[in-house]
Amino acid sequence: MIKQNGLKTINTASVLAASLVAFSPAVLAQDVTQAQSLKEAVTEGKVGLDLRYRYEYVDQNDVSKEANASTLRTRLNFATAPYKGFGAFVEFDDVTEIGGGKYNDATGLPSAHTDYAVVADPEGTEINQAYLSYAGVPDTGLKFGRQRIIYDNARFVGNVGWRQNEQTFDGFTVSNTSLSDTTLNYAYIYNVNRIFGEDSPKGDIDTDTHLVNLSYAGFDWLKITGYGYLLDFNDTPAGSNKTLGLRLTGEPALGENSNLIYALEYARQSDYADGENIGADYQLAELGINVSGVQLLGGYELLGADDSAFQTPYATGHAFNGWADKFLTTPADGLEDLYVQLSGSLFGVKLQAVYHDFSADEGSAHYGQELDLLAAKKFGDVTLLAKYARYEEDELFAETDKLWLMAQVAF
Template sequence: MTTRSTITTAVRSYLGKAPLVVAVAAFSGGICAAPITDAITNGTSSLDTRYRYENVDDDGAQDDARASTLRARLGYETAEVANLKGYLDVEHVTSVGPDNYNSTINGRTSRPVVADPTETELNQAYLAYSGLAETKLTFGRQRLKLDNDRFIGNVGWRQNEQTFDGSTLVNTSLPDTTITAGYLYNANRIFSDASPKGDLAMDTGILNAQYEGLEYGSVSAYSYLIALDNKPDDSTKTFGLRYTGDAPLSDGVNALYTLEYAHQSDYDDNTRSLDQSYYSLEAGIDMSGVQFKLGQEMLGSDDDTAAFQTPLATLHAFNGFTDRFLSTPKSGLVDSYASLSGTLSGVDLMAVYHQFDSDEGSDDYGSEAALQATYSLNETYSLGVKYAAYDADGYSQDADKAFNRDADKGWVWVQASF
């Protein structure tokens, strides 16, 4: 068990005082003289809508899930006054037709979970200040996406996305470098405010520095210190390094590669002593827009008692679209995969295959095959279809786990952004 680090304390202290700094700077910049009404009337509105039909056939459920949902997200950004700008958006999710799925709050427990509850809630509401040189300060409820969303993401696949309450700083004063620092005290999760799991209270310090000045790639170094208020034994600190890029091999042919390593241990009031590692290795080739990749991601186990976790990630993007591994099993997870993607007649196509195994021991966790096709009609309208099938391969241990049973999932969606 460790006490909260001085890094988090310093970040929290600085960002906690930042609104006062902003207020003083704004006042000195003449916000009192600026017409606030102009900031509002000269702002810009936005509307993002998505209809999706999701079908789930899960061997662990009595009935299939058939979720027909429509999400509408209405946003408004004010014009800038004295380097200050405000933004607000509201999400509304409604069911189109019968509620034939388990949204986690509608009581349809005989059906598989499709975590798209029909609710209305405040998605983002923040104040952004850009009066410091090459620096943006944001205070309030905001969307966060860092690197590939493996550790901090918005879970944009779900109808109700994940956003964060807190303060962040983004600085680009160093050449080819973006530094993101922040203090987060709550995650507004995909389950909505109507669910007991809708909020994840925490004291989290984030620090991510990305350098893009290399000829054939970019490198990121990061630190995520997550102290969970109601789950202290899940509090962790993670430090990592990521390198990703591409390099030309010949005309129209590029090599693709990603290398990443992270270490995770106990943090704050965690009574457990944790020591677990993560790595991601990926290599591929791009031939005139057709990409083939081979990769392996490992979320390590600590002597079969606990495993590497990423609770603030966009988890749907990793370890299979059937979402069998939203929480890493105690024995850890090794995900070996191959993917093929390209564009045909304007349609983006992708096929991916995963083989899942444990880190500790030699358990076969099964496999998944998936296909996806998306098409953009124009800048406003897009549509897509996706199908994924998970085969548990007869795995019989941990009977309460999702990866103990076969599942098939299919999606059709249409999206419009104005």
């Protein structure tokens, strides 16, 4: 393997990426007309620009200095028009700190300011995505290169989209919908580009990973998803593992303006390749009701600890177990998360409140509790957001307050 311009490659991958590598979701919906030549594929291509400014404040009791991070993410991309089923997409991200704030960017580099609380948004400019796509096979989409991958609710495979530097994957993916109401996704991944940036020692994961995700949505009240995720870590082989699971979800109607919401999920994690002493269960149960746009939902999530603690290294971890990000890595004794969520809108403002109660799977430790609050509103192409998290410790971690103010616009 070689590394060129921050993109790990195998054989001809660097050549493919350099030639502008498929479509973002927004572009895919528009590019229905095939270009008649390679020149037209380029000249009829589409440029996208996304700006996201965020201020993040963190006050953590066991860290001497509060973090104040003021960052701007600039995302520029280009998608060719499709030509004979082929497409090319390239996307660059730049994260810049503005305003002179100080924070620990979690990179592990000497410049990380480790005496400050963590805000994992390091500065830098990188290739975020770069891939070729092919859609010439009926009901099938193919991509090769650096790309965003999100399966289901991103609990096991996601892009960590909340952070300014997104998580993406180098490899090959295929999606097929040939069977009615059925979607089959497969991915082979040889490198994971993590949120810490390519200069960080934590910046990527060298892997031989196979992901299979199969879903059937032919029932009005039920979607069935089965998955197998086989992770072989080349740098930390003892942690290699496989996760096999089943997920059931649905939103059956109760009346004209109301419906139930439910999710049931079970997975088992065990040894894979050179993995050692890995064995743990994952369980999820959610039940809620939506009435005229107001949603009340309660849930229980278990990341067990049998031979080891259940881990989700490719997940969008921020979306689960509290926005204070205390449980991005599952504690050795596992994690039980009881939570209740209330969401809706008022005068066009999206509102959400979530309360978590955390405890250990093994033993009787009570980790703590957390309150998360969010308000967001769109003004045309501009989205404004305010978000707050307060974690109160009991027998693990330290009391933490986090506040975010964000503005985003896409062209």
